[in-house]
Amino acid sequence: xxxxxxxxxxxxxxxxxxxxxxxxxxxxxxxxxxxxxxxxxxxxxxxxxxxxxxxxxxxxxxxxxxxxxxxxxxxxxxxxxxxxxxxxxxxxxxxxxxxxxxxxxxxxxxxxxxxxxxxxxxxxxxxxxxxxxxxxxxxxxxxxxxxxxxxxxxxxxxxxxxxxxxxxxxxxxxxxxxxxxxxxxxxxxxxxxxxxxxxxxxxxxxxxxxxxxxxxxxxxxxxxxxxxxxxxxxxxxxxxxxxxxxxxxxxxxxxxxxxxxxxxxxxxxxxxxxxxxxxxxxxxxxxxxxxxxxxxxxxxxxxxxxxxxxxxxxxxxxxxxxxxxxxxxxxxxxxxxxxxxxxxxxxxxxxxxxxxxxxxxxxxxxxxxxxxxxxxxxxxxxxxxxxxxxxxxxxxxxxxxxxxxxxxxxxxxxxxxxxxxxxxxxxxxxxxxxxxxxxxxxxxxxxxxxxxxxxxxxxxxxxxxxxxxxxxxxxxxxxxxxxxxxx
Numbered sequence: 001x002x003x004x005x006x007x008x009x010x011x012x013x014x015x016x017x018x019x020x021x022x023x024x025x026x027x028x029x030x031x032x033x034x035x036x037x038x039x040x041x042x043x044x045x046x047x048x049x050x051x052x053x054x055x056x057x058x059x060x061x062x063x064x065x066x067x068x069x070x071x072x073x074x075x076x077x078x079x080x081x082x083x084x085x086x087x088x089x090x091x092x093x094x095x096x097x098x099x100x101x102x103x104x105x106x107x108x109x110x111x112x113x114x115x116x117x118x119x120x121x122x123x124x125x126x127x128x129x130x131x132x133x134x135x136x137x138x139x140x141x142x143x144x145x146x147x148x149x150x151x152x153x154x155x156x157x158x159x160x161x162x163x164x165x166x167x168x169x170x171x172x173x174x175x176x177x178x179x180x181x182x183x184x185x186x187x188x189x190x191x192x193x194x195x196x197x198x199x200x201x202x203x204x205x206x207x208x209x210x211x212x213x214x215x216x217x218x219x220x221x222x223x224x225x226x227x228x229x230x231x232x233x234x235x236x237x238x239x240x241x242x243x244x245x246x247x248x249x250x251x252x253x254x255x256x257x258x259x260x261x262x263x264x265x266x267x268x269x270x271x272x273x274x275x276x277x278x279x280x281x282x283x284x285x286x287x288x289x290x291x292x293x294x295x296x297x298x299x300x301x302x303x304x305x306x307x308x309x310x311x312x313x314x315x316x317x318x319x320x321x322x323x324x325x326x327x328x329x330x331x332x333x334x335x336x337x338x339x340x341x342x343x344x345x346x347x348x349x350x351x352x353x354x355x356x357x358x359x360x361x362x363x364x365x366x367x368x369x370x371x372x373x374x375x376x377x378x379x380x381x382x383x384x385x386x387x388x389x390x391x392x393x394x395x396x397x398x399x400x401x402x403x404x405x406x407x408x409x410x411x412x413x414x415x416x417x418x419x420x421x422x423x424x425x426x427x428x429x430x431x432x433x434x435x436x437x438x439x440x441x442x443x444x445x446x447x448x449x450x451x452x453x454x455x456x457x458x459x460x461x462x463x464x465x466x467x468x469x470x471x472x473x474x475x476x477x478x479x480x481x482x483x484x485x486x487x
Contacts, residue, residue: 002398007275009035048389053138056112066142069105070161074098082284085120102126109262111396123165153246155181168221181245189240216250274395283384289372301362319344412461443478446485
């Protein structure tokens with residue numbers, strides 16, 4: 001269903017049950033009600049995390065990966081049943097209630113697993129408390145323990161993430177406790193390096209070769225030694241990257257940092273094509289009562305203080321202008337100016353008094369409280385995650401399968417960098433003839449002609465490649481033979 005862009009059980013109502021059932025080897029597809037009950041039955045077993053762990057270990061071992069890309073994604077919630085903390089949704093530029101997910105992908109954007117925050121966890125805490133333990137305990141390390149002990153500069157693996165988790169102290173903690181290196185952008189860059197420091201390097205990103213001006217220096221940030229790499233653009237802007245990985249070349253550091261956009265593209269693709277943000281279950285579950293969260297009342301007082309201080313700043317600016325203008329004001333007009341100044345001074349005094357009152361209220365509150373200490377009507381909870389997790393795993397499998405299929409098309413298709421996924425989707429969704437022959441034990445799959453000759457050429461080459469694999473239809477002895485219907 002997901003590969004054919006059928007995003008939920010209700011959409012099955014608009015399909016021919018017999019035709020779609022033939023793809024599955026059954027007489028007809030289940031109706032929506034039956035499929036929902038099957039999903040519920042599977043989700044009630046609560047095995048999604050275990051399944052995801054096994055798949056992530058298998059995928060990472062096959063790829064021999066040592067670089068893990070981490071980024072957060074917010075599933076926005078528009079309902080009224082759950083009390084979810086508000087998070088900033090960058091794509092909408094708003095603070096909205098939702099569930100915070102932290103995804104772990106590889107350099108090409110292929111997903112391994114994700115973890116879901118309870119309320120408003122930050123990326124640093126998610127990495128320390130959830131992601132690092134899973135990567136160490138559940139996913140096999142590329143290097144043997146003897147190699148890690150013999151080479152003190154060799155990291156167990158390297159994490160790549162954006163500025164949200166930037167902290168030199170945090171980087172040192174990861175290296176000291178787990179021997180895990182990081183690559184990320186540097187915050188608050190104010191200086192510029194000399195033009196003579198930069199050299200031209202050829203960088204290959206997603207199959208496209210480009211030239212970059214790069215430079216590297218060893219720096220000390222907060223007393224911690226780091227490698228800093230900068231890229232200079234044609235406009236003169238310098239993008240700063242820092243890393244604790246001592247083994248990578250400057251060329252590889254740039255490749256791995258700028259490949260982070262593959263994860264952004266992954267989120268965008270799954271939202272559009274696989275309905276990643278769709279609500280899979282509306283049930284809620286309680287969070288551990290001892291879990292610490294930022295006090296909502298404290299946040300409200302912070303917001304009030306911010307508004308009061310903005311008003312004070314605006315009035316101070318007006319007062320400054322009036323005082324400056326009064327120096328050159330005629331004596332006859334000085335009275336009006338003085339009256340305005342007195343009014344502003346009175347308003348500022350009242351606002352400062354309000355500010356002090358709010359500060360006193362804030363001082364009486366704790367910045368963080370336990371969830372069980374919140375009032376019952378405002379106490380945070382979260383959506384039940386099992387069904388969502390189970391269906392997301394299927395989406396991961398589909399995305400990986402589709403990506404692998406698209407990559408096989410590359411040698412046979414011009415403009416493959418930009419159009420390989422479009423062609424893969426077109427082939428997957430195209431009409432076919434299924435012709436079983438029980439005498440010869442074959443199942444012929446005839447693809448209808450696509451829209452252009454170059455697409456047909458790529459499809460013919462793919463048919464040849466698939467035929468060489470001698471694949472049998474699952475559960476039968478029928479050998480699958482792929483061909484174009486026009487051949």
